[in-house]
Amino acid sequence: MADHVETTVRQIMESGAFRQAVATMTAEHDRMVRDIITLTEVEAPSFQEDARARAWLEMARAHGLEDLEMDREGNVTGLRRGIGNGPMICVAAHLDTVFPAGTDLKVRREGTKLFAPGIGDDTRGLAVLLAFLRAMDAAGIRTRADILFVADVGEEGTGDLRGMRHLFQQGRYKDRISAFITVDSPDMNRIVTGGVGSKRYRVTFKGPGGHSYGAFGVVNPMFAMADAIGRLGRVPVPDRPKTTYSASVTGGGTSINSIPNSVWTDFDLRSEAIGALDALEQQFLGIVDAAVAAENEVRSTRNGAIVAEIVKIGDRPAGNTSENHELPRFARAAIEAHGFPTSYEYSSTDANIPMSLGIPAIKIGSGGTGGRQHSLDEWIDVEPDASLRGMAAGLATILAVAGVA
Amino acid sequence: MADHVETTVRQIMESGAFRQAVATMTAEHDRMVRDIITLTEVEAPSFQEDARARAWLEMARAHGLEDLEMDREGNVTGLRRGIGNGPMICVAAHLDTVFPAGTDLKVRREGTKLFAPGIGDDTRGLAVLLAFLRAMDAAGIRTRADILFVADVGEEGTGDLRGMRHLFQQGRYKDRISAFITVDSPDMNRIVTGGVGSKRYRVTFKGPGGHSYGAFGVVNPMFAMADAIGRLGRVPVPDRPKTTYSASVTGGGTSINSIPNSVWTDFDLRSEAIGALDALEQQFLGIVDAAVAAENEVRSTRNGAIVAEIVKIGDRPAGNTSENHELPRFARAAIEAHGFPTSYEYSSTDANIPMSLGIPAIKIGSGGTGGRQHSLDEWIDVEPDASLRGMAAGLATILAVAGVA
Numbered sequence: 001m002a003d004h005v006e007t008t009v010r011q012i013m014e015s016g017a018f019r020q021a022v023a024t025m026t027a028e029h030d031r032m033v034r035d036i037i038t039l040t041e042v043e044a045p046s047f048q049e050d051a052r053a054r055a056w057l058e059m060a061r062a063h064g065l066e067d068l069e070m071d072r073e074g075n076v077t078g079l080r081r082g083i084g085n086g087p088m089i090c091v092a093a094h095l096d097t098v099f100p101a102g103t104d105l106k107v108r109r110e111g112t113k114l115f116a117p118g119i120g121d122d123t124r125g126l127a128v129l130l131a132f133l134r135a136m137d138a139a140g141i142r143t144r145a146d147i148l149f150v151a152d153v154g155e156e157g158t159g160d161l162r163g164m165r166h167l168f169q170q171g172r173y174k175d176r177i178s179a180f181i182t183v184d185s186p187d188m189n190r191i192v193t194g195g196v197g198s199k200r201y202r203v204t205f206k207g208p209g210g211h212s213y214g215a216f217g218v219v220n221p222m223f224a225m226a227d228a229i230g231r232l233g234r235v236p237v238p239d240r241p242k243t244t245y246s247a248s249v250t251g252g253g254t255s256i257n258s259i260p261n262s263v264w265t266d267f268d269l270r271s272e273a274i275g276a277l278d279a280l281e282q283q284f285l286g287i288v289d290a291a292v293a294a295e296n297e298v299r300s301t302r303n304g305a306i307v308a309e310i311v312k313i314g315d316r317p318a319g320n321t322s323e324n325h326e327l328p329r330f331a332r333a334a335i336e337a338h339g340f341p342t343s344y345e346y347s348s349t350d351a352n353i354p355m356s357l358g359i360p361a362i363k364i365g366s367g368g369t370g371g372r373q374h375s376l377d378e379w380i381d382v383e384p385d386a387s388l389r390g391m392a393a394g395l396a397t398i399l400a401v402a403g404v405a
Numbered sequence: 406m407a408d409h410v411e412t413t414v415r416q417i418m419e420s421g422a423f424r425q426a427v428a429t430m431t432a433e434h435d436r437m438v439r440d441i442i443t444l445t446e447v448e449a450p451s452f453q454e455d456a457r458a459r460a461w462l463e464m465a466r467a468h469g470l471e472d473l474e475m476d477r478e479g480n481v482t483g484l485r486r487g488i489g490n491g492p493m494i495c496v497a498a499h500l501d502t503v504f505p506a507g508t509d510l511k512v513r514r515e516g517t518k519l520f521a522p523g524i525g526d527d528t529r530g531l532a533v534l535l536a537f538l539r540a541m542d543a544a545g546i547r548t549r550a551d552i553l554f555v556a557d558v559g560e561e562g563t564g565d566l567r568g569m570r571h572l573f574q575q576g577r578y579k580d581r582i583s584a585f586i587t588v589d590s591p592d593m594n595r596i597v598t599g600g601v602g603s604k605r606y607r608v609t610f611k612g613p614g615g616h617s618y619g620a621f622g623v624v625n626p627m628f629a630m631a632d633a634i635g636r637l638g639r640v641p642v643p644d645r646p647k648t649t650y651s652a653s654v655t656g657g658g659t660s661i662n663s664i665p666n667s668v669w670t671d672f673d674l675r676s677e678a679i680g681a682l683d684a685l686e687q688q689f690l691g692i693v694d695a696a697v698a699a700e701n702e703v704r705s706t707r708n709g710a711i712v713a714e715i716v717k718i719g720d721r722p723a724g725n726t727s728e729n730h731e732l733p734r735f736a737r738a739a740i741e742a743h744g745f746p747t748s749y750e751y752s753s754t755d756a757n758i759p760m761s762l763g764i765p766a767i768k769i770g771s772g773g774t775g776g777r778q779h780s781l782d783e784w785i786d787v788e789p790d791a792s793l794r795g796m797a798a799g800l801a802t803i804l805a806v807a808g809v810a
Contacts, residue, residue, distance in 0.1 A: 046660075098660035157661040196618060200661050209780035212673045213601060213753060216649035222670070223652070226634035233628040233703075244621035247628070248661045253654030255451075255503035256562040256605050256671045256719065257753075258779040260653060265627070266661045268617045298638075303777075314661065348618060348662075372708075374663040375614035 005326060005400075009333040012399050021135035022392045026384070028134060033114075033382050035059065035127035037107045040119045046159035049074055049095040056095065056126055056151045063133040065149060073166035074153040077173070079146055080133065083405045086144040087178040091132070091398055092350055093125030093366070094155035094163070094184060098374050112383040120370035120380040125183040126151055128366045132395050144403035148173055155184075155350050158200070160314045164353035179327050179401055180354040180361035186370040186380055188340040188390045192363035193321045193328045195352030196242075197277045198270040200314030203228065203288055204252075208304035209261035219299045220259045221252075224306045228291035229265060235283060241273035242346065243280055266313065272346040274318050285310065316348055319355030327360040327401060334396035335364065338389050367391040410731060410805075414738040417804050426540035427797045431789070433539060438519075438787050440464065440532035442512045445524045451564035454479055454500040461500065461531055461556045468538040470554060478571035479558040482578070484551055485538065488810045491549040492583040496537070496803055497755055498530030498771070499560035499568070499589060503779050517788040525775035525785040530588040531556055533771045537800050549808035553578055560589075560755050563605070565719045569758035584732050584806055585759040585766035591775040591785055593745040593795045597768035598726045598733045600757030601647070602682045603675040605719030608633065608693055609657075613709035614666035624704045625664045626657075629711045633696035634670060640688060646678035647751065648685055671718065677751040679723050690715065721753055724760025732765040735805040740769065743798035772796040 012018050025032070039059075044052035057076045060068055065078025076095075097118030099105070107116040129149055136143075152163035168174055205221035205228075229247045237243040245268065252263030269284060271277035288308050296305045321328055323344055332342050351361035367390020370380035381387075417423050430437070444464075449457035462481045465473055470483025481500075484493075502523030504510070512521040534554055541548075557568035573579055610626035610633075634652045642648040650673065657668030674689060676682035693713050701710045726733055728749055737747050756766035772795020775785035786792075 098663050100659055103659075157663075198618075198662075208777075209782075210777070211779040212651035212653060213603075213647075213649050213675045214778065216647075216651070220638070220651060222634055222655065223638040226631040226638070226652070229627055229631035230635050233625070233631070242618075242621075244618050246617035246621070246625060246662075246664050247631070248617060248663055248665060249658030250627065250668055251656045253671070254505055254508075255779070256653050256673050257603075257651075258503050258562075258653055259651050261781055263655055266658070268661050270618045372613075372615070373619065374616040374660070376666055377614075 005329045006333050008400050012396055017139040017141050020139035024135040024138040025131050025391050029384050032127050032131045036124050039126050040107050040116045040123045041105050044095050045100050046096040046156045049153045052095050071171050075163045076151040078149050082143045082146045088146040088176045089179040089402055090148040090177045092150040092152050092182045093129050094122045094152050096156050098156045113381050115379045117378050120186050121373040122184045125366040142405040144405050161353050164350045168353050182350040182363045183366050184363050186365055186368045188335050188365040190345045191331050191342050192347045193344045194346035195319040195355045196270050196346050196348040197318030198316045199281050201267045202311045202313050204264040204309040206262045207306045210259045212257045217300050218303050219295050219306045221263050221306050224291050224295035225263050228288050231287040241276050243271040243276045245269050316352050317356035321360045325360050328362050330400040331364050331397045335393040338393035410734045411738050413805050417801055422544040422546050425544035429540040429543040430536050430796050434789050437532050437536045441529050444531050445512050445521045445528045446510050449500050450505050451501040451561045454558045457500050476576050480568045481556040483554050487548045487551045493551040493581045494584040494807055495553040495582045497555040497557050497587045498534050499527045499557050501561050503561045518786050520784045522783050525591050526778040527589045530771040547810040549810055566758050569755045573758050587755040587768045588771050589768050591773045593740055593770040595750045596736050596747050597752045598749045599751035600724040600760045601675050601677055601751050601753040602723030603721045603753055604686050606672045607716045607718050609669040609714040611667045612711045615664045617662045622705050623708050624700050624711045626668050626711050629696045629700035630668050633693050636692040646681050648676040648681045650674050721757050722761035726765045730765050733767050736769050736802045739801035740798040743794050
């Protein structure tokens with residue numbers, strides 16, 4: 001006996017309007033691919049999303065959204081009204097990428113594969129949101145809920161979810177959003193129902209410096225830093241709850257023949273579970289202290305000792321949406337009905353913020369396949385069958401959650 | 406029984422001309438301090454010495470040098486002719502500092518102490534050369550040898566002695582210089598008769614990169630690099646011949662939530678002895694290989710393995726001037742006659758190049774005291790008594806070597 005969730009999804013998928021929406025996405029698939037390429041080549045490092053935000057806003061202008069605008073944090077928001085008196089749901093994709101200004105973003109195409117930094121995470125999602133809007137409009141689909149479409153800032157790294165924090169804590173729609181879906185990265189199989197928590201630190205190791213030959217034997221902050229990184233790399237972490245660490249970005253020193261005054265590294269600690277994350281954080285802070293103490297012990301502090309300046313640069317709340325809630329069940333039913341086996345997973349996404357506030361939230365995929373995210377070799381495959389099947393599954397999820405009038 | 410060296414130095418010091426030269430330096434000490442401050446505040450990182458070179462050239466213009474000019478490498482050279490048919494000796498100070506463009510170079514004064522990056526190494530030397538010229542001119546001193554005065558580029562770090570290589574291997578005075586004295590840093594006690602050899606490497610550790618959470622468990626080049634730095638820090642090196650190492654400058658990585666594709670560190674290896682340096686170099690190269698192999702062993706290489714790209718960025722020849730040669734003996738006699746106990750030492754200075762070519766060469770001090778070279782806290786003390794006593798010792802050395810007509 002089919003339950004309410006499966007019945008709702010089946011009814012949507014069997015409707016003429018949905019078939020027409022899918023036909024529109026199919027007919028316009030090349031246009032969507034062009035949108036992906038256009039947006040990918042507009043750089044958008046976290047905190048510098050402005051150019052891409054404006055590009056997306058201009059593209060969205062023809063899509064009949066109400067109150068299409070950039071908010072004070074830099075998110076672009078626009079409302080697709082429902083039939084009235086319904087709830088508001090939010091569908092988002094993020095503007096920013098992990099790649100710094102100046103990265104070569106030129107898209108390279110090999111058959112149906114497209115290569116460029118950020119192309120899958122999450123530039124494809126931005127283009128898919130526009131395709132959803134055109135498909136709904138072409139099919140004349142009206143929903144019960146208002147749907148707030150958002151192209152948001154600060155999802156990656158040091159952005160620290162600033163776009164979502166603003167939307168849910170200060171923006172004009174705060175306290176009105178009853179469900180949240182972020183369309184982020186191609187993979188349809190993984191439905192994210194849990195928000196991985198993270199703590200990020202910049203640790204600057206400072207010392208007296210000096211001439212590399214003349215002052216040889218005095219403490220060198222590079223050795224303390226290397227020791228801290230090495231110790232972290234040997235920390236055992238559980239597979240479940242998945243708990244991870246990385247030493248990610250580094251810099252410092254002035255010249256080849258100077259013992260540096262100051263070197264720094266950015267560290268990323270994550271876990272599905274608050275408890276495991278807190279434990280790793282304590283271990284990490286202990287490691288930094290131990291590495292500093294060891295360097296001060298093994299070399300001379302006659303000109304001064306090594307000290308570590310520890311600055312927390314990111315703190316993302318963990319959270320989760322019950323797997324019994326309608327929201328992930330609608331997503332699973334719609335996505336599996338399109339032929340994708342699914343699993344519920346934990347990750348760190350825009351959904352962390354609503355989850356941490358008790359608002360049901362999930363991440364679903366944008367369709368197609370892809371890989372090597374956050375590396376310069378990032379790629380997606382826009383082979384139309386898999387791409388469109390994923391998009392149809394995403395649209396069915398949104399319509400099931402919003403309700404079709 | 407006084408030998409020829411001591412007799413020569415005594416005769417110079419007792420001469421009326423020398424006393425008049427010292428009186429001129431004394432009368433103009435404040436002017437020399439102003440020159441130090443002026444030159445210190447003109448930035449001159451290695452490879453970017455041009456502004457300071459032009460400033461020194463303008464200051465030198467009133468000092469009656471022949472053929473005052475900037476050579477193709479950026480050295481400023483000017484000849485003070487001797488009485489003719491004599492040899493040519495060279496007296497140098499270096500223009501460049503270890504501090505990158507943008508470093509705050511404003512000189513801070515506390516009593517007779519002056520604080521600023523590069524002020525002692527070797528900006529004071531540049532001003533002292535001008536003071537020597539004015540003192541000789543005022544006293545009407547003529548020398549048997551021609552004296553080539555040089556403010557040279559590329560003494561520090563990655564400059565790799567490029568100024569000296571040009572002067573001795575390609576410049577218009579090559580094959581004509583029979584003795585070389587560099588006036589570098591305040592300390593009068595240490596006469597450098599040996600050139601410390603050095604090998605410098607930039608090692609870039611590359612890997613597949615990936616998402617810090619999603620790809621956790623794959624190899625991270627930061628761990629390989631930290632391991633290499635850590636292993637180097639544990640290498641025992643002999644006190645004699647003094648042999649040293651430093652991890653000096655580092656960088657790399659793109660974002661806090663990415664396992665980096667690429668990180669790098671600059672390493673400095675030095676020794677008084679070629680054999681010990683070669684041994685340390687082989688050990689270092691083995692360490693890099695071992696650290697890369699260890700990371701590839703302990704984490705997954707499913708997306709690719711760590712590799713190290715090893716680039717030699719500096720290679721300074723070792724060399725030395727026999728302590729029996731007149732040149733260091735003149736320096737020792739002149740400096741000790743001014744009340745400074747001396748020792749012969751090894752260092753890495755501009756003198757390495759002539760030493761490696763078999764040309765007698767030494768480094769002497771510029772007078773006064775100072776400390777914390779190559780750190781942002783660098784200082785000198787220009788208290789006139791000690792400052793002038795050192796300068797007089799330096800001038801006596803030069804006159805003894807050049808011969809007074």
